[in-house]
Amino acid sequence: GQQLNQSPQSMFIQEGEDVSMNCTSSSIFNTWLWYKQDPGEGPVLLIALYKAGELTSNGRLTAQFGITRKDSFLNISASIPSDVGIYFCAGGKIQGAQKLVFGQGTRLTINP
Amino acid sequence: GAVVSQHPSWVICKSGTSVKIECRSLDFQATTMFWYRQFPKQSLMLMATSNEGSKATYEQGVEKDKFLINHASLTLSTLTVTSAHPEDSSFYICSAPRLAGGLDEQYFGPGTRLTVT
Numbered sequence: 001g002q003q004l005n006q007s008p009q010s011m012f013i014q015e016g017e018d019v020s021m022n023c024t025s026s027s028i029f030n031t032w033l034w035y036k037q038d039p040g041e042g043p044v045l046l047i048a049l050y051k052a053g054e055l056t057s058n059g060r061l062t063a064q065f066g067i068t069r070k071d072s073f074l075n076i077s078a079s080i081p082s083d084v085g086i087y088f089c090a091g092g093k094i095q096g097a098q099k100l101v102f103g104q105g106t107r108l109t110i111n112p
Numbered sequence: 113g114a115v116v117s118q119h120p121s122w123v124i125c126k127s128g129t130s131v132k133i134e135c136r137s138l139d140f141q142a143t144t145m146f147w148y149r150q151f152p153k154q155s156l157m158l159m160a161t162s163n164e165g166s167k168a169t170y171e172q173g174v175e176k177d178k179f180l181i182n183h184a185s186l187t188l189s190t191l192t193v194t195s196a197h198p199e200d201s202s203f204y205i206c207s208a209p210r211l212a213g214g215l216d217e218q219y220f221g222p223g224t225r226l227t228v229t
Contacts, residue, residue, distance in 0.1 A: 003155060031215045042116075042205050042220035043156070050214075088155065092215040098144065100207075100218065102155045 006089050006103030013079060014111050021087060021106040022073040029091030032065050032072035033100070037086045046087075047074070076108075084110050114140050116208050118221035125196055125228055132192045133224045135162075135206030141186040142208035147179075150203040150223075162189040186211075196228040 006023045013019060023032070031050055035043035047058050049065035049072060056063055062075045076083055089103040115138040125131050135145055143164045148156040160170045160181055168181035180192040189208075193200055204224045210217040 033215060035220075040203075040223065040225070042118075042207075042222045044220070045216060045218075048214075048216035098209045098215055098218060099146070099158060099161070100215070102157075104155045107153075 004089055004091055004101055004103035006106060008106055009104065010107040010109070012109045012111065015079060015081060017079055019076040019079055019083070019108060020073060021089075022071060023089035023091075023103045024071040025091055025101075026070070027091075028069040029093060029101075030069070031092040032063070033090045033092065034061075034063050034072070034074045035088045035090060037088060037105075039085075043088055079108075079110055081110055081112060084108055114138075114208075114210060114217070114219045116206065116219045116221040118204075118206060118224050120224060121222060122225040123227070125226070127197055127228055128195055130192055130194045131196055131226060132190055133204055133206075133226075135189045135191070135208065135221055137187045137208040137210075137219070140208075140210045143186060143211060144209060145183065145189040146207045146209075146218075147181065147189075147191050148205045148207070150205060152203075156205060160191075162191075164189075193226065196226070198228045201226055201228045 004023045033048045034046045037043045047063040054065040060077045086105045090100040092100045117136045119134045145162040147159045159174045160168045162181045162183040164183040170176045183189045206221045
């Protein structure tokens with residue numbers, strides 16, 4: 001099936017550092033979403049983006065919907081240990097069955 | 113917030129047997145539910161869309177006779193893995209969009225880890 005290209009695949013950082021990850025697609029999406037998945041759990045929504053160019057924040061998280069509607073990035077500022085996990089981008093099209101297409105994920109590891 | 117549950121959370125079965133996984137929306141109704149499969153260190157891959165009152169629609173490459181889906185009510189969908197084999201071992205996750213909600217109102221279950229021996 002279709003997948004989004006998400007990078008980097010993994011990150012190893014020090015606590016307090018900022019993190020940036022992005023997703024690109026060959027097709028246009030109406031909606032970009034960012035999820036976090038902890039081990040053995042389902043994904044939890046972090047941020048949803050609905051308009052091209054939109055920049056949205058949720059606490060230390062900031063995400064942007066690319067102008068071309070084919071990309072998005074997520075930034076995490078001042079990382080803390082509980083940020084550890086796997087982050088997934090997902091693209092969706094409002095029309096139709098609300099299917100989501102997921103990126104490959106970015107595994108974040110934080111050294112205290 | 114909206115909650116989606118899955119049962120069981122983990123299951124071990126012998127090769128050749130069938131396993132049923134339930135997905136329930138606990139405090140909202142969902143005419144559609146989605147079933148995903150996630151192999152270790154990989155992404156979520158959509159397997160099928162469960163439709164209340166009609167047949168499920170399967171993604172390309174997913175065997176509908178092997179992965180039986182029944183959307184019994186507006187709060188329950190079941191996935192039955194028939195004649196399971198070790199290669200079916202995976203993490204199965206369902207999601208349910210709130211009726212008439214946006215894409216940000218699609219809620220994921222906690223997943224079911226299936227191990228086939």
